[in-house]
Amino acid sequence: MAKIRITRTKAAFVSGTMVLAGMGGTLLTATPAAAIGWCNSTTAVRLNFGEWMGEAQIPVYRTSSSVTRTCQMSKGSNSSAVGALQRTLNKCYRENLSVDNEFGENTRLALIRAQKNSGVSGDGVYGPNTRDALAHYFKPVTPGYDDCSRI
Numbered sequence: 001m002a003k004i005r006i007t008r009t010k011a012a013f014v015s016g017t018m019v020l021a022g023m024g025g026t027l028l029t030a031t032p033a034a035a036i037g038w039c040n041s042t043t044a045v046r047l048n049f050g051e052w053m054g055e056a057q058i059p060v061y062r063t064s065s066s067v068t069r070t071c072q073m074s075k076g077s078n079s080s081a082v083g084a085l086q087r088t089l090n091k092c093y094r095e096n097l098s099v100d101n102e103f104g105e106n107t108r109l110a111l112i113r114a115q116k117n118s119g120v121s122g123d124g125v126y127g128p129n130t131r132d133a134l135a136h137y138f139k140p141v142t143p144g145y146d147d148c149s150r151i
Contacts, residue, residue, distance in 0.1 A: 036061075036070055036071060036072050036127065036128075037061030037063075037068070037070075037071050037072075038061065038071060038072060038073065038077060038079075039059035039060060039061055039071035039072065039073045039077065039079060039081035039082075039126065040060075040061060040062055040071075040079045040081060041059075041060050041061075041062040041067075041079065041080060041081060042057040042058060042059055042060060042080050042081055042084045043057070043058055043060045043062075043067055043069075044056070044057060044058075045057075045058050045136075045151055046141065047138055047149060047151070049138070049144060049147055049149075051144065052140050052142045052143060052144025052145070053140070053141050053142045053144070054138030054139060054140055054141065054144065054146075054147055054149075055138060055139060055140075055141045056084075056088075056136040056137055056138045056139075056149075056151065057080075057084040057087070058084065058131070058136060058151060059071060059073060059081035059082075059084055059085060059126065059131070060081065069128075069131060070128050071127075072125060072126060072127040073085065073103055073125070073126040073127075074103065074108070074124065074125045074126070075103055075104065075105065075107075075108045075124065076103060077103035078101055078102055078103065079101060080101060082101045082102060082103045082107065083099050083100070083101040085103075085107070085111070085126055086098070086099045086100070086101075086107060086110075087099055087137050088134065088135075088136050088137040088148075089107070089110045089111065089114055090137075091137040091146060091148060092114075092134070092135045092136065092137050092148035093110065093113065093114040093117065093135075095110040095113075095114075097110055108124040109124070111124050111125075111126060111130070112124045114134060115130055115133070115134075118130075118133040118134050118135070119133060120133040131151075132150070132151075133150070134150070135148035135149055135150055136148065136149065136150070136151055
């Protein structure tokens with residue numbers, strides 16, 4: 001009788017462990033659709049300001065087959081997208097960054113100030129919430145003047 005209980009206990013333990021291991025693997029695995037790519041390029045966005053048209057370079061994640069504005073940048077990033085962010089921070093938030101496409105400590109600190117000024121969490125990471133909150137730099141493509149606006 002004792003041998004049967006031990007065998008049943010071992011079987012219950014093994015099957016319980018297998019179930020938990022399976023659940024753990026499922027709970028900790030992110031789907032590819034949930035991943036946010038690193039901003040590696042820019043795309044032009046045009047905006048009509050009434051009497052003139054402006055164009056902003058917005059950071060994007062670009063692959064050979066798609067482009068999405070849902071991307072992120074943080075300290076250590078290096079791309080033309082970082083340069084676009086640095087221009088926006090200089091023109092719209094009165095920063096004095098070198099536009100060198102390098103997301104260093106100065107860019108991180110400037111982004112934190114801009115995030116706080118725009119009403120989002122000042123974490124120094126550019127992502128979808130920051131993209132939507134920041135005013136972006138628009139240069140004129142028809143006779144007009146520089147301006148900053150949300151997209």
